[in-house]
Amino acid sequence: MADFAANAKLEQMSPEALEQLKIRVLDTLGVAVGALDSDVLVAIRSLNDDLGGNGQATLIGGGKTAADLAAFHNSAASRYLDFMDAYLAKGETNHPSDNMGAVLAAAEVAGASGRDFLTAFAVAYQIHTRLSDVAPVRALGFDHTTQGAFAAGASAALALGLDADGIANAAAMTATANVALRVTRTGNLSHWKGLAYPHTSKEGMFYALLAGKGITGPEAVFEGNKGFKALAGDYELDWSKEDLESVTRTIIKKYNAEIHSQSALEAALELKGKHDFDPAEIKEVRLTTFDVAYSIIGGGEEGDKRSIRTKEEADHSLPWMLAVTILDGELNPAQYEAERIIADDVQTLMGKVTITPSDDFSDRFPNEMPADLVIVMNDGTEYHAVESAYDGFHSQPLDWDGAVAKFTALAEPFTDEALRTEICETVHRLDEVAEISELTDLLARVSTTRS
Known part of the structure; x- marks a missing residue:
């Protein structure tokens, strides 16, 4: 895996994959900017001030701190709204853009180019998604951050400029130390739901720095005695045959909601737009969906979803x-x-x-996200809609103009038009940018308060 990361070249990516990777950079930055005035981000920024740091890495919204603390803050910002991208494997769902905080901090510390940053970010997508394909752990009671730890450590180490040995050590240490419990996302949800991966991003950055000092991790972290395969089960994954195209199999949220809800919300808005009904006259709303949506956000095995008092509970109900x-x-x-x-x-x-x-709907997932919605009125009238995708799903990928529109909507309260334009243009030509600080300097100019 480390050899795969060390040998990765942006030239391996198809033009379509590279464009989609840039779209995800902009999307991730947009949702990060949109969260900067939330109570959670204000608290994290306050803690960063308390802890201090050597000022190596930029915080979105201004200021600098230690690289691992910057990775935590910036990943927390991009994660808090729960409006980022996602990857759907049959037994696992994750959010590869969660790795950007670590990659961005590492690239800035190393004085890396925009091209280096994009390469490391593409590697994070590949590692995170492919491990989720072959070694899901959700059903075993563990969180998707468990596979993500390999991606965070490896991609941060690559962005930092470490060789294959350093990448292997960083990934091994991060993954060994961060086998996480799925209770993060079950029952009544806490702030930790949105901070579990920022923690992993921080750890990836820290262990990459540690590996850069020559510290080693378990060399047989996958197949060794009581290694990762003892948890996830045996599987085959030949990294020498991997490419950098997995980003094209990820999807972007259209609505600010947990990913498995997107097609159901599309159906709801279709009915809302077509029919002039009074919501106060609704007798019942019936949704048929696939098992993963039911289990995670519909009141299935991961807990009741009707006692809703907080943002964390609401966006998972x-x-x-x-x-x-x-x-x-x-x-x-x-x-x-x-x-x-x-x-x-x-x-x-x-x-x-x-x-x-529905068993039928479940069989169609993850290639589709089927949702059959019926709204029944008090007078017996029924309104019906069926959806299986939405704009941003891999069958209907978001284009650059769509990404700019979403970024603008989220960032507008915190930026002026000139800064937004400059950020968008810089992201779109990142593969030509000599040093990633050209982007981080712009992110430092973002306000943390709404105008």
Whole structure:
């Protein structure tokens, strides 16, 4: 795996994959900027101030700190809104853009080029997605950050300029130390739901720095006695045959909601747009969906989703998300204001939502995300919509103009038009940028408060 990372070249990527990688950089930055004034990010920035640091790496929103603390802050920013990209494997879902905090910090510390940054970021996508394909651990009770730790450590080490031995040691240390429990995303959700991967990103950066000082990790981390395969089971993955195209198999969220909800929300908005019904007259909302959506956000094995009081609980409750979308005609960061989450109309309509898994729909996942939605009115009228994809799904990939539009909507309160334009243009030509500081200097100019 380390040899694969060390030998990776941006030239391996198809033009389509490179474009999609840049789209994900911009998307990740947009959702990070949009979260800068949240209570959680304010608290993290305060902690960074308390801890100090050597000022090697830039914080989105200004200031510098130690590289691992910058990785944590910037990953927390890109993760907090839960509006980032995702990868759907049959037994695992993850968010490869979560690795950007570590890669960006490492590239800045190393004085790396934009091309080096993109290469390391593409490697993170490949490692994270492919391990999730062959070695899912969710059903065993472990979190998707477990495979991500290999990606975070390896990609940070690559961006830092380490050789294959250094990359191997960084990945081994990060992964060995970060086998994480799935309880992070079950039951009543805490802030940790959005901070578990920022922690992994921070650890990847730290262990890459440690590997750069010659510190070694377990050399048989996968196949050794009580190694990763003892947890995940045996599997085959020939890294010499891997490319850098996995980014094209990831998807981007259209709505500010947990990824498996996207097609159901698309159906809800279709009905909202077509029919002039009064939400107060809704008798019931029936959704048929695939097993993963039901299990994680629909009230299945990962816990009841009807006791909703916080942002973390709301964006992982399919009943709540359907209710607020039907009422408001959108699901964006504004819907997660505290007073909107607990509003009587949302809470009442949420109680009328029933969700049922379908074996047929489950068989079609992850190539599709089938959702069959029926809204029944008090007078007996029924409105029906079926969706299996949305703009941003791999069958309908987001294009650059779409990425710019999403970035603009999220970043507008924190930036002026000139800065937004400069960030977008810099990201689109990152493969030509001599030093990544050209981008981080722009990110430092972003405000942490809304204008």
